[in-house]
Amino acid sequence: MELTRENSRAMIYYDFRSGLTQKQCVDRMISAFGDEAPSKTTIYRWFAEFQRGRVKLSDDPRQGRPKTAVTQENVDAVRKLIEEDRHVTYREIQATLDIGMSQIQIILHEQLGVKKLFSRWIPHSLCEEQKAARVTWCVRTLERFHAGSSNAVYNIVSGDESWIYAYEPETKNQSRVWVFENELKPTKIVRSRSVAKKMVATFVSKTGHVTTIPLEGQRTVNAEWYASICLPQVVSELRKENCNRRIILHHDNASSHTAHRTKEFLEQENIELLDHPPYSPDLSPNDFYTFPKIKNKLRGQRFSSPEEAVDAYKTAILETPTSEWNGCFNDWFHRMEKCVKFRGEYFEKQ
Template identity: 25%
Template sequence: MDEKKRIRERLLHEFQLGHTAAEAARNIKKALGDNALDESTARRWFTKFRTGDFSTDDGFRSGRPSTFETEPLRAAINENPATSTRKLAEELGSSKDTVWRNMKEMELSYRSGRTVPHDLNEQKRQKRVEICRTLLQRQQTSPFLDQILTCDESWILYDNRASEKQWLAVGQDANATPKQLHPKKQLLSVWWCVHGIVYWELLPLNRTITSEVYCEQLHRVQQQLRRPPYTVWARKGILFQQDGARPHVSAVTRKKIEDLGWDILEHSPYSPDLAPSDYYLFSPLKDFLRGKQFSNEEEICTALKNFFDSKGPEWYRKGIEKLPNLWERCIQCNGNYFYE
């Protein structure tokens, strides 16, 4: 048996012991010397072994193969989906272009993983399903979407510029975007329904919501509901939908909502994907603000008013009327987060 064959047999033994390619390379070099093999060769053979082919014959070349085999590529990707085409090319003894071409033929794409708002355990997922099922059954027997008044908050930055790629001539420097360690911002609170924006306001700079502040806001919302065009609508009864933030669910706030005569619409905890402002209103608002800079609160208020006024009643209605479909999706996904 020649020396290379012996090394390949050792690699197979290391693989069967459950060692990684890097560990195998270190063990073999420790026994046979640093020049026995390099780690990239070990990775290529380990990729082959992962396909179920345990032959150590020299038919598997450490150089670039004349015909590309997709199974070793698939095995390498399954082991590490975050790997790069450069690393795959090194492991498979091929070129980046060949790897890329075969990945496209396999209909693979390189995408970032999604972030989710919370880590949902079984209890939280089940709670989401139960609430969505209750709301869906209620809507089917006695439609109530037209009565929903929904509320949420979002930070509005004074500087909404972001670092973006730019087309530049040779030697030309890209425009720099300074990093903001403590960005200047104000909290937007907004209440809306199928007819449009009922009320919105900005809190003073860097101020956050407390139960007392929230109750004062609710009083101002009630005053707005007593004015046209919401007077007749509010007489049908308000179903108030809000998330479970502490200021929203404190005893003081619950008493205030009771005094206002509003009914609370049950909302699934940890569920921005089921909150109209999160899944519908805030995303286009952020798109509208992207790239803009404001020097004072008045400029922000003007921009917000322009955005809210640019959307007709049918647009706001569409956002609320998405809810039944989203409740169904949540049930179908067993309470897991879902994406449209």
């Protein structure tokens, strides 16, 4: 969103009417808008205007007022500064060209039509072969399961591992609270994530959570634990009512998942395998849905031990309604379609 002069003046007026000092107003504006904040001189000048009784926020009309600094030469100079450094700030542009902040805003937003955006974080810098592998897998899986409409989707069980921490701090967005006028701005002490943690393997299906198995007595998942302890519990849970139930296991390419010991167990139990393309957490139900959703519920809670945190994690999963798991798997197939559409690129927030 572009911060116009009227926007700035409205916020300065709000601070003035709220009883804040000029310095407090300056600090608040810089904290919220950084380099785009109006200068200290501007804020002090508008405080003086409001103290004299002014309530109009727009500029007084001035006939023939020339935009002397908005010249083609300056427009080209700003364009060059941006092309040389995409992080260049308002202050740096002002210092380089010696023109006013309002003229810089006109050049940036009206003449050049640029805006500052946060960079989009991606899991991995994909090469062309990896993009092609993602597309191939999506096309094959969409065909195999009729774009998610096949009843065979109900046989898919997707599993993955993740750390559960005794304490994970809230996100900045989660810490937002309503504040009444004239109340002090809320603060929170910055705390780091706990070092106490426990690895769990979680398995989910279109109808809900299947099981979550904590890793006991060791810190890393290996083929021996995965094939002799973890997967047998998954199979037991799935086939407790029907020993011949069809199971299609989906997991990623971790070494414990692709080991000979694991493949032997799957063959022995007549379990079909749905493989997974490398570097594709955006195509794994646990990675794009289960782990972020459930862990988000636990953020800000301090548990006495990793075991207590795992119990809370399990409880939160069990509270998730069946309709959400169904939606998760529907979204999974929509994601495959998006991956094909974007030719294997990471597609989230595009």
